[in-house]
Amino acid sequence: MILSGIPEGALLEILSLVPAYDLILRCRLVCSLWRDIIDSPALWKKKCQRDGLVSKLSQRIPPDWRMFCFFHLKKKNLLKNSCASEGFQHWNIEENSGDEWKIEQLPGAHGQPFPDEKVKDYFVTSYGMCLKSQLIDLEAEGYPGHWMDAMQPDIVIRDWYAARHDCGSMYVLDVQLLSKEKTIIEGFLPDQIFIEQWSDAKWSQIEHRFKNYGPGVRYILFRHGGKDTQFWAGWYGIRVTNSSILIDPGDLSTYGDKTETFGYVLILILMIYFVLYHIEEVRSRSLCEIGTTNMWAPYSLKRNLINNPWALDDFNGWTIKENGGDKWKIEDMPGGLGEEIPNPFVTKYFVTSYRSCKKSQLINLKNEGFSDDIMDNFQPSIVITDWFAGRRDCGCEYELLIQLLSKDKKTLHEFHPKPVVLPEGSNSQWKHITHTFSNYGPGVRYIYFEHGGKDTKTWAGWYGVRVTNSSVIIMI
Known part of the structure; x- marks a missing residue:
């Protein structure tokens, strides 16, 4: 068997170039040697270094290198329809006072453009309190409970809000980390933000990072909204859009310290194609x-x-x-x-x-x-x-x-x-x-x-x- 002559160190270098899902669902099934290499922390640390997720000089060590890698692969905004492109789908309207919630196009009357030109719409409140929320089931989003408990990755909350130039408004935000029984483990409830009439109407961002929150987090409740402060009929209240919740395992990277030359990387790529070419030969045997x-x-x-x-x-x-x-x-x-x-x-x-x-x-x-x-x-x-x-x-x-x-x-x-x-x-x-x-x-x-x-x-x-x-x- 031609594969038996490849040293384990060389196999580790080669396998670290393979996409993560192929490692788990294909390469790991080839033989016990490959399985043991793919299950080793050394392989996933090497892969994280190659993918730019961690510096070779980093002194920090995550609890599990494989989980660390997959948390980065899974990284996405867990809030659905955060920019109002699908109406109010996925949002639970908790309070809908005054003339109720409404969706408008940016920049809106007496408003400013949003920093990201990809964002086209926003939600706007009225003269009575307007609140909406989403409850995120982490298991359903691909974050198993034992992964969350073992890694306790940072949970990053971001929300954008703005007022009209001609009317004052009030903004509120409430985020809760919940247990399986939906009891509060940790929360973020900043003071209400009041924006005076004749403000510059620029968009502002609020951010919070949950860290070291302990085991048991299974849900995240995100709630925001507000109202105008002058009780004008219509939609003169706070505007919100581009909300996000990210599961972030942390940044261990310091880019620019890669030592591999182009020729070395090219050789490894050729080697991996050479090795994987023989997988089907092995699989097809009775x-x-x-x-x-x-x-x-x-x-x-x-x-x-x-x-x-x-x-x-x-x-x-x-x-x-x-x-x-x-x-x-x-x-x-x-x-x-x-x-x-x-x-x-x-x-x-x-x-x-x-x-x-x-x-x-x-x-x-x-x-x-x-x-x-x-x-x-x-x-x-x-x-x-x-x-x-x-x-x-x-x-x-x-x-x-x-x-x-x-x-x-x-x-x-x-x-x-x-x-x-x-x-x-x-x-x-x-x-x-x-x-x-x-x-x-x-x-x-x-x-x-x-x-x-x-x-x-x-x-x-x-x-x-x-x-x-x-x-x-x-x-x-």
Whole structure:
């Protein structure tokens, strides 16, 4: 085996160049040596240095280098619709006095431009108190409780506010870190800010960073608003926009101290392509060919047999069975009026249209390394998982069909649940369906996977069900 001659130090250098999700979901499955290297703090420290997340001269050490890396990869604004581009969606209106909340375009009457030209709109209050809020579920956003407790990353709150030039106003902000039971662990409640009439109307930012808040934080409550101070009918109160909550593991970087030359980096890149080229050679071997004492066997077989489950390679690997309406399409997560999937590595999905769209894969078990003897004598469990979601503004229908087939492609066993209908106005969160085939008897040689659906409103475009992260795993 050509891979066995590469020193562990060289492998660590090579693997540190691989994207994080490929390390966990692909490279880690190759063999026990690669698994141990990828599980080591040294690999993730090296990767953080290469990605510019930490200086080689830094004296600070995070509790877990891998978590530190993934917290940076996941970094995003957890507040949805922070710039009023989707009306009041995702916001809970707690108080709506006077002439109620309203959305206006920047710069607004007697206002100033916003520092970021990408921000086009703002929320504006009236002469009675107006408050709105969002409750962020950290687990649902991809931050597991044990990660939050172990790392306790900084939680950075930012909000922008401004007044009209011709009217005074008042601004309030309240942020709470909550436990699983939604009891307050720590809070930020600054004094009310009063802006006098005839101010310069420039936008101001308020920022707070939660640190060392202890274990147990599972939710973040963000609440802001205000009113005008002269009780004028209309919308003369405080204006707010571009609010943000970021989970920040900290900055350990000092840029400009990289010592690798261009030639050294180029050599490493060539080496990684050389090594990864042989992964499929290893994976394609059957258990009988490898032998039960070979360390590659358990890691090469237990893997996802679906090719291109995350739409990273267009429609390669898939057979389009039905392509109705405006046909299948690939979109970036979370998509219009959608939600992020809990898996932070999944960045794309397949989406259907207003007529039935279905696609499939036929898995040849022998080609995937599962010999007839393994399938007939051991009958390992076959676990099927598929993820699907709809848009908030349109209903959709999802379908799934799984068949275990014989050598002649006759159906031996089948899983064909009733179509799942997601009504208009649903929360658009990703859902998954799982089925396990066990004790299915001898003769299984192929697995047929088919899924898809459509929207239920027959709207032109891509308003149908979304699917991604499909998997077929044989539990060797």
